[in-house]
Amino acid sequence: MSKLSDIELQVMWNRLIAVVEEQAQVLLRTAFSPIVREAGDLSAGVFDREGNMLAQAVTGTPGHVNSMAESVKHFVRVFPVETMKKGDIYITNDPWMGTGHLNDFVLTTPAFHKGKLVGLFSCTSHLMDIGGIGFGPDGTDVFMEGLYIPLLKLADQGQLNETLMAMIRANTRLPIDTEGDVYSLAACNDVGCERLSEMMEEFGLDDLDVLSEHILSRSKAAVLEAIAELPKGKWSNTMTVDGYDEPVTLACTVEVTPSGIHVDYTGTGDASKRGINVPLAYTTAYTVFGLACIVGKDIPNNAGSLAPLTVSAPENSIVNALKPKPVASRHIIGQMLPDVVFGALRQAVPDRVPAEGTSCLWNLNVRGQTDEAGLGNYGFMMAVTSNGGTGARPMKDGLSATAYPSGVKGTPVEIAESITPLIFWRKEFREDSGGAGTTRGGLGQVIEVGSRIGKPFDLLAAYDRIDHPPRGRDGGKDGAAGAVSLKSGKVLKGKGFQLIPPDDRLVVMTPGGGGIGDPSRRDRTKLAKDVSEGLVSAEGAKAYGG
Incomplete structure (x- = not known):
């Protein structure tokens, strides 16, 4: 087709957001776990062939969305896009490659249009029970906390991996609910694939390359423009929370430069012996969400808008716990991190925090x-x-x-x-x-x-x-x-x-x-x-x- 105008690209971008919102609604309405269907503890999004998130559903949580954004890159690394076939589905609940603990299943499905792979859909939801000691912080390693699924194929060209499904059913106190939630996740990605193909047919698109470049570049530029209005410098903050059996110090330094905002957690306490530790992906997810609430809050969330916001933390601190540390209740510490960041930013922009x-x-x-x-x-x-x-x-x-x-x-x-x-x-x-x-x-x-x-x-x-x-x-x-x-x-x-x-x-x-x-x-x-x-x-x- 002829060169696309900015107006046409913006219309397609909005349509893409509508597609992933329908994807999320399918998951919301078909999930078995009440924490998903009643509380909306989920995420849904569409990605380009390189694993860059192009759009996320408004329905969902930052911890799922922003960590899922990195999960897809892990799937693409293990299962190169050149090997993907229509009907393939990939699954994991690896806390360090997914969303931070075993209760969250991440499913990724390649999307095809006219026989060509054009993108990927991914989704996450919280399952109520995946075995082990249950959804609590008492575990002393991740293996105690439940069934651990590495990056695997759930379906191969439409054929369900029955062995894997049998393993999942056998390792939960709620086999009916858990199996139903897996099918719900798969179904929501299927709907996303169908709607994307319909959209591409309507607009005469053969691929998402031009639209992807438009979304990512415009979003990144908009965030950098918002950052340009902030004071430049470094600000630090500490916050003490209860911890498991002793208090934990959370410390951050926020640095604002023309090229972005970096948050470093040096000074934060060591990893705990119990399951309140946070993998770095989840730490990053909530940190950048906190930043985005202050900087460019009206800019759609995607790989472009996230790119200028970066995070680092010392290895085996409580906010960068390494395998096999227990992580079941990673949300306790992880969801504190926007407050930690706000405490630093209030020194720069007190009227926003x-x-x-x-x-x-x-x-x-x-x-x-x-x-x-x-x-x-x-x-x-x-x-x-x-x-x-x-x-x-x-x-x-x-x-x-x-x-x-x-x-x-x-x-x-x-x-x-x-x-x-x-x-x-x-x-x-x-x-x-x-x-x-x-x-x-x-x-x-x-x-x-x-x-x-x-x-x-x-x-x-x-x-x-x-x-x-x-x-x-x-x-x-x-x-x-x-x-x-x-x-x-x-x-x-x-x-x-x-x-x-x-x-x-x-x-x-x-x-x-x-x-x-x-x-x-x-x-x-x-x-x-x-x-x-x-x-x-x-x-x-x-x-x-x-």
């Missing part, structure tokens, strides 16, 4: 037996997604009970109760948990849950911000610390396997976000509204000088 928030998800990872038999699964296991408050923003309050930076939605109580033998007695905002300030931190929540069948259940706790709550800034107060206990009064650990007795209830109090600015300067109308809505108590209002 929020205070610290809960950051890591406060999921109820629960497991146990049911009264039902013969359904093909061995009891139940579920991650009931729940969240604390985000940090106050310079001009706005923080968001309450909101997952930032992960972006997942909270699991509806009705869904959790319909597929587990649990009953939720309370799920409400936690009064006074948001840090006081001119702008207030977002509120955490109180969740109370027990068994409805008179049987104990397991809590695989993976929480932080209990001993080290989110910090306020510029005179703003810290957010409330998180807490985990039984209703009878026993305090539970923030991390690790614990049994919830059948005659007691689990009580989880998620943290609140830190505040910004002198609380006495808070708008009195806003404070009165907070009190009237039960977000701030009359006693808590005294922190504002009211």
